[in-house]
Amino acid sequence: MRLVIIVNDYAGHGRAKRKFEKLSKTLQTPYILERTNATGHAVEIAKKYGELQEPTLLLTIGGDGTIHEVIKGAVSYEHLVVGVMNGGSGNDFGRAFPTFTTAHQIESFIQNPTSLPYDLGAVKSVDVEDVFMNNCGFGFDAVVTYEVNRSKMKAWLNKISLGKLAYVWILIRELFRFKPFDLTIENHGHLKNCYFVVASNQPYFGGGMKISPNSISNDGLMELTVVHDITKLKLLLIFLTVFFGKHTKFNTVKSYKSSKFDIRLHDSVIGHADGEYIGQAKENQTISYFVQENNWRLGYNNLTK
Numbered sequence: 039m040r041l042v043i044i045v046n047d048y049a050g051h052g053r054a055k056r057k058f059e060k061l062s063k064t065l066q067t068p069y070i071l072e073r074t075n076a077t078g079h080a081v082e083i084a085k086k087y088g089e090l091q092e093p094t095l096l097l098t099i100g101g102d103g104t105i106h107e108v109i110k111g112a113v114s115y116e117h118l119v120v121g122v123m124n125g126g127s128g129n130d131f132g133r134a135f136p137t138f139t140t141a142h143q144i145e146s147f148i149q150n151p152t153s154l155p156y157d158l159g160a161v162k163s164v165d166v167e168d169v170f171m172n173n174c175g176f177g178f179d180a181v182v183t184y185e186v187n188r189s190k191m192k193a194w195l196n197k198i199s200l201g202k203l204a205y206v207w208i209l210i211r212e213l214f215r216f217k218p219f220d221l222t223i224e225n226h227g228h229l230k231n232c233y234f235v236v237a238s239n240q241p242y243f244g245g246g247m248k249i250s251p252n253s254i255s256n257d258g259l260m261e262l263t264v265v266h267d268i269t270k271l272k273l274l275l276i277f278l279t280v281f282f283g284k285h286t287k288f289n290t291v292k293s294y295k296s297s298k299f300d301i302r303l304h305d306s307v308i309g310h311a312d313g314e315y316i317g318q319a320k321e322n323q324t325i326s327y328f329v330q331e332n333n334w335r336l337g338y339n340n341l342t343k
């Protein structure tokens with residue numbers, strides 16, 4: 039099996055770059071190195087190897103955004119297997135899926151490749167279309183993600199390893215600015231004053247929050263979680279309980295399970311897929327979430343974690 043290593047030097051504020059440098063000192067197996075040069079490049083890299091028809095491990099060293107792009111490009115190419123070494127900041131993928139940590143694990147995989155198929159979520163409306171291996175949400179979570187990613191303060195604080203401070207500051211600032219929206223979920227009814235709605239294919243989001251504790255990534259189903267009708271102070275308290283997956287006990291948190299959801303937001307609200315901004319859904323447009331069952335393969339063996 040051919041080994042292609044895809045590295046996003048910028049992921050994890052240089053963490054992915056350092057991981058690759060360390061790996062390259064011990065890895066004996068020949069490999070092709072692909073460094074991403076911009077947002078979206080990893081999709082093109084994966085597609086390029088999809089067209090070459092040779093069994094290939096796309097070993098991705100980066101964060102959730104880079105992994106998202108590689109899976110998006112690799113989807114439906116049966117000879118492509120995605121492998122991951124965590125190199126991001128949040129690494130929600132690595133909390134739910136097995137990942138490689140050493141050169142020895144990768145070498146033993148190349149000699150004896152084993153992989154399993156996983157589901158991919160899809161989201162589609164007139165203005166928004168994407169896929170997700172972790173989760174895809176509209177509302178407050180997307181606003182915080184968007185503001186954190188474009189924040190100059192975060193870039194500066196990261197240089198002195200205080201990036202999380204920027205996250206907390208932006209979360210509180212946006213909480214006071216955010217205007218809740220009404221939401222209709224087809225076949226499930228209408229909810230008022232919603233802060234966010236998120237569809238999940240695995241439990242974790244936002245860097246370790248267990249937003250959807252019962253999500254399983256290869257069951258052909260997704261979970262929809264909505265937080266609604268709640269004071270801003272209580273929402274902050276609920277954020278603390280999310281780390282332990284205990285928020286679902288509050289009656290202001292609703293969860294649904296299905297292979298497909300059609301929702302309508304009664305305001306124009308921005309969205310994210312796997313923590314990357316995907317655009318703004320216009321008010322009252324139908325947004326369809328659905329599961330593409332078992333359509334990408336993850337490589338790992340009994341040595342991976």
Ligand SMILES: Nc1ncnc2c1ncn2[C@@H]1O[C@H](COP(=O)(O)OP(=O)(O)OP(=O)(O)O)[C@@H](O)[C@H]1O
Pocket residue numbers: 046047048049050051074075076077078079100101102103104105107125126127128129130313314
């Ligand atoms: N050469 C590049 N320069 C700038 N951005 C890049 C480059 N290559 C990829 N990107 C983009 O960098 C963004 C962040 O990458 P990624 O999500 O992997 O890291 P992270 O944000 O540190 O990790 P996490 O999402 O796990 O918190 C992605 O949107 C990706 O498309």
